[in-house]
Amino acid sequence: MELALSPEDAAFRDDVRAFIAENYPPEMRVPNPETDLTKEQMLLWHRVLYQKGWIAPLWPKEHGGPGWSITRRFIFEQETSRAGTLPPLAFSVTMVGPVIYTFGNAEQKQKFLPRILSGEDWWCQGYSEPGSGSDLASVRTKAVRDGDYYIVNGHKTWTTLAQHADWIFCLVRTDASAKPQSGISFLLIDMKSPGVTVRPIITIDGSHEVNDVFLEDVRVPVANLIGEENKGWTYAKFLLGNERTSMAGIGRSTRYLARLKQIVKAEIPEGDPSHIEFIRDIARIELDVLALEATELRVVAQMARGIDPGPAASLFKIRGTEIFQNITELTHRAMGNYGLAIREHPVSANRFMPGPDYGHTASEKYLNSRKLSIYGGSNEIQRNIIAKAVLGL
Amino acid sequence: MDIQFTEEQELLRSSVQRLLRDQYDFDARRKIVATEEGFSRKHWTSFAELGLLAAPFSEDAGGLGGGLLSTMIVMQEFGRHLVVEPFMETVVLAGGLIENEGSPAQKGAFIPDLVSGKSIWALGWSEKGARYDVADVTTSARREGGGYVLNGEKTAVIGAPWAEFLIVSARTSGSRNDREGVSLFVVDRHAANLHLQSYKTIDGRRAAEVSLRDVHVGADRLLGREGEGVAALEACRDGAIAALCAEAVGAMAELNAATLEYSKTRKQFGATLGSFQVLQHRMVDMFIAHQEAISLMQHLNLSLAANGPGGSRLASGAKSKIGYAARFVADQAVQLHGGMGMSDELNIGHYFKRISAINIQFGDPAFHVLRYAQMDAAA
Numbered sequence: 001m002e003l004a005l006s007p008e009d010a011a012f013r014d015d016v017r018a019f020i021a022e023n024y025p026p027e028m029r030v031p032n033p034e035t036d037l038t039k040e041q042m043l044l045w046h047r048v049l050y051q052k053g054w055i056a057p058l059w060p061k062e063h064g065g066p067g068w069s070i071t072r073r074f075i076f077e078q079e080t081s082r083a084g085t086l087p088p089l090a091f092s093v094t095m096v097g098p099v100i101y102t103f104g105n106a107e108q109k110q111k112f113l114p115r116i117l118s119g120e121d122w123w124c125q126g127y128s129e130p131g132s133g134s135d136l137a138s139v140r141t142k143a144v145r146d147g148d149y150y151i152v153n154g155h156k157t158w159t160t161l162a163q164h165a166d167w168i169f170c171l172v173r174t175d176a177s178a179k180p181q182s183g184i185s186f187l188l189i190d191m192k193s194p195g196v197t198v199r200p201i202i203t204i205d206g207s208h209e210v211n212d213v214f215l216e217d218v219r220v221p222v223a224n225l226i227g228e229e230n231k232g233w234t235y236a237k238f239l240l241g242n243e244r245t246s247m248a249g250i251g252r253s254t255r256y257l258a259r260l261k262q263i264v265k266a267e268i269p270e271g272d273p274s275h276i277e278f279i280r281d282i283a284r285i286e287l288d289v290l291a292l293e294a295t296e297l298r299v300v301a302q303m304a305r306g307i308d309p310g311p312a313a314s315l316f317k318i319r320g321t322e323i324f325q326n327i328t329e330l331t332h333r334a335m336g337n338y339g340l341a342i343r344e345h346p347v348s349a350n351r352f353m354p355g356p357d358y359g360h361t362a363s364e365k366y367l368n369s370r371k372l373s374i375y376g377g378s379n380e381i382q383r384n385i386i387a388k389a390v391l392g393l
Numbered sequence: 394m395d396i397q398f399t400e401e402q403e404l405l406r407s408s409v410q411r412l413l414r415d416q417y418d419f420d421a422r423r424k425i426v427a428t429e430e431g432f433s434r435k436h437w438t439s440f441a442e443l444g445l446l447a448a449p450f451s452e453d454a455g456g457l458g459g460g461l462l463s464t465m466i467v468m469q470e471f472g473r474h475l476v477v478e479p480f481m482e483t484v485v486l487a488g489g490l491i492e493n494e495g496s497p498a499q500k501g502a503f504i505p506d507l508v509s510g511k512s513i514w515a516l517g518w519s520e521k522g523a524r525y526d527v528a529d530v531t532t533s534a535r536r537e538g539g540g541y542v543l544n545g546e547k548t549a550v551i552g553a554p555w556a557e558f559l560i561v562s563a564r565t566s567g568s569r570n571d572r573e574g575v576s577l578f579v580v581d582r583h584a585a586n587l588h589l590q591s592y593k594t595i596d597g598r599r600a601a602e603v604s605l606r607d608v609h610v611g612a613d614r615l616l617g618r619e620g621e622g623v624a625a626l627e628a629c630r631d632g633a634i635a636a637l638c639a640e641a642v643g644a645m646a647e648l649n650a651a652t653l654e655y656s657k658t659r660k661q662f663g664a665t666l667g668s669f670q671v672l673q674h675r676m677v678d679m680f681i682a683h684q685e686a687i688s689l690m691q692h693l694n695l696s697l698a699a700n701g702p703g704g705s706r707l708a709s710g711a712k713s714k715i716g717y718a719a720r721f722v723a724d725q726a727v728q729l730h731g732g733m734g735m736s737d738e739l740n741i742g743h744y745f746k747r748i749s750a751i752n753i754q755f756g757d758p759a760f761h762v763l764r765y766a767q768m769d770a771a772a
Contacts, residue, residue, distance in 0.1 A: 204742035
């Protein structure tokens with residue numbers, strides 16, 4: 001399904017498509033880009049996009065964005081995702097960058113924005129804490145003012161790719177006596193600061209994506225405070241709005257569905273009675289994707305006309321994650337007995353995996369995608385948001 | 394219908410419970426899985442000493458005569474503790490085949506070492522492209538001299554890297570997918586020209602692809618009648634399904650208990666998780682799923698005990714229904730534990746993975762619901 005595009009926008013789409021085909025680094029085409037690449041390999045595409053001036057579609061031109069319309073931003077998102085490119089690190093470009101240029105001071109903009117664009121700084125997100133998952137306002141990490149510094153103590157968890165990070169943006173409590181939302185501040189912390197420790201968390205798929213980050217008497221210059229003290233909740237909510245926009249994941253779902261069809265064709269003979277079941281299940285998911293894509297296009301068209309999409313992001317998050325979970329589950333099921341095997345991490349070509357190549361990541365993807373309905377505000381929370389904000393319940 | 398356990402059965406259950414409570418908590422299990430070999434011979438010996446490996450066999454064969462119900466009792470407890478040792482492969486699969494199909498000489502030769510814990514067994518029935526069809530066999534067994542020569546590949550043989558003996562299906566006549574013409578053979582795992590490629594499974598076990606290139610076995614290694622292996626494997630599968638259903642029921646019990654406990658202590662938005670109605674209803678559905686699974690598990694075991702395994706439509710029905718129920722419980726247990734449910738450190742994700750593997754072994758819930766429907770149409 002396509003947006004009705006003007007000739008100019010259609011030409012733009014062709015340019016983007018050609019650019020990806022010519023410039024996407026072949027080293028990044030590995031079985032599972034999310035777990036199999038080194039930090040340097042992950043940054044290859046980031047650098048290519050930076051050189052081209054396309055690294056930050058969301059950003060205004062004055063801060064280094066390409067100055068695209070909503071429609072073009074959407075086209076870019078669609079093309080990169082259909083082509084299966086690994087998106088540049090969201091924590092840097094999509095999350096903290098916009099917070100800094102929207103709420104930061106001139107000095108902060110000058111210091112951080114160019115390094116985010118170039119990929120010199122790798123950012124991670126210090127939101128979740130043990131006991132404080134979807135309920136972000138309950139953060140307990142404390143920042144106490146001491147002259148020109150804050151002394152920060154606390155424990156952040158589920159911190160994605162913190163093992164590579166140069167900086168972490170944190171929600172910290174600066175006023176313990178205020179109501180939960182009003183005593184929170186938004187602080188930027190150098191990961192090299194004394195007192196910062198990163199401990200890996202291994203997830204059920206065996207991979208190391210997330211971490212605990214311990215902050216022990218970490219001295220953070222007051223200059224690293226974003227906006228006003230105790231106003232961090234406002235900035236955090238602004239950022240979460242960005243986090244949830246691309247969660248429909250249409251491109252990804254479309255690619256994985258196409259692969260699933262190939263797998264079913266190869267693994268399950270047409271004479272097998274379960275063949276028709278797979279065909280039917282795939283068709284149902286395809287219709288789910290179609291309906292979500294149509295919804296996304298409708299919202300994009302409305303946004304292009306200046307209409308506020310409201311909590312559409314919550315709808316995208318719920319359905320996008322449910323659809324992808326269904327696809328990974330069906331793919332795992334299609335592999336039959338080979339679904340018992342799982343690659344060992346760190347991944348090595350020397351370790352034996354049974355069955356055809358296309359099934360080697362089926363188990364880990366199936367297990368890893370359980371996280372989708374939990375992170376970024378659980379799907380239960382997203383339903384609460386729609387109930388309250390849309391239905392008025 | 395509710396099984397009233399005899400005094401002996403209660404005793405079996407409490408002794409398994411005690412052993413696992415003392416020796417097989419989640420931390421001990423983690424250490425076992427992380428070892429080079431991936432399972433614990435020490436624990437295997439403890440199981441043998443307690444009589445668990447002998448429990449289901451008839452007294453004539455050197456067992457304790459506990460039958461299917463003793464396996465059900467043991468597997469429920471093993472499910473609660475995520476036991477990785479190859480009880481299923483050795484006792485239920487190989488033991489069941491030897492007892493039902495073996496000659497007196499074979500029983501005498503194999504069962505004593507099996508129940509004493511000396512020999513571990515694995516069953517290679519599946520092949521590339523065969524999915525869950527036990528009749529889809531291309532591995533061949535050619536008569537030569539006084540014995541047979543085996544050639545072919547067996548896939549996803551769980552426990553093969555640990556085993557002293559394998560039972561493999563091979564075709565003595567007919568062509569691929571024929572019900573007739575498949576025979577079962579006992580093969581030494583270290584036999585010449587038998588090669589394993591080992592790997593880890595999602596539930597912390599070990600499996601292997603097994604290749605046989607001119608592997609010679611004597612005529613005394615033919616298990617059961619030549620050409621009638623499919624019926625033997627189908628009966629074996631019924632028993633295996635009964636055991637897997639019991640294991641799933643045990644895992645569900647632990648998941649529900651842990652999730653309920655967590656929901657009473659974990660606070661979000663100033664209230665315990667358990668105070669949110671949407672989650673209360675979710676946990677009620679998990680409870681119902683578990684109750685139904687217990688009932689079907691008992692129903693299946695009683696039915697197989699009365700009618701004997703083989704051609705059981707109910708086995709497919711239970712495998713499907715309990716598989717879906719267990720999957721629902723596991724999904725929701727992970728979801729309700731939030732990030733912790735994704736962590737390798739907590740037991741919840743490991744139950745999820747074991748249930749996912751149970752759902753693959755001997756056919757997934759979709760395969761079995763279809764088989765259940767087809768058997769009705771054929772009746």
